[in-house]
């Protein structure tokens with residue numbers, strides 16, 4: 001039986017095989033995407049000609065340590081493929097992302113990509129989204145007002161994400177409210193509704209964005225499926 005980290009490594013390495021010479025590649029954030037970056041680094045050092053758009057400062061740092069050429073999203077006319085992790089994946093390929101706090105940049109890079117390949121271990125598969133608290137990125141100004149608004153609208157609790165007893169500040173200077181929906185019956189509607197609340201920058205629902213999932217299992221098997 002493989003450990004969780006071995007499964008992440010396996011799916012990361014399998015996804016790296018999808019990357020062809022000349023491609024512009026969006027590279028995800030998190031402990032699964034870590035293995036993708038390591039595998040791409042190995043290929044780049046062996047001569048693979050690619051350029052990558054990182055989805056966070058953390059990934060940018062890791063990728064440059066691996067000598068992977070990076071470009072800014074502004075300088076990428078099109079991204080051929082983005083490969084990233086997820087916190088929950090439902091049967092329609094809808095996702096919750098942002099457990100690592102990079103949801104805004106991840107969503108922008110994914111939106112600019114021809115394909116979004118999601119790599120994960122089987123524990124991320126769910127029947128319905130919502131047990132994983134949905135990250136909602138908000139501007140720091142008046143964040144408590146936004147929190148009250150969301151909590152009242154949906155009768156839920158939310159928690160301001162912190163680091164070292166201080167509000168966690170995202171790469172783009174925002175805060176994150178982790179919203180405990182438990183069950184999200186209509187993810188597309190919630191995605192739109194949350195983003196219309198003044199002060200909300202974006203949320204971790206990725207709807208109709210993933211084009212393929214690569215899921216690893218403890219027995220070493222890997223299932224690659226297209227998303228309709």
Ligand SMILES: O=C(CO)[C@H](O)[C@H](O)COP(=O)(O)O
Nearest residue numbers: 030031032085098099100102
């Ligand atoms: O959305 C993310 C970061 O913002 C990650 O992709 C997500 O949290 C999954 O991370 P991991 O692969 O470590 O489980």
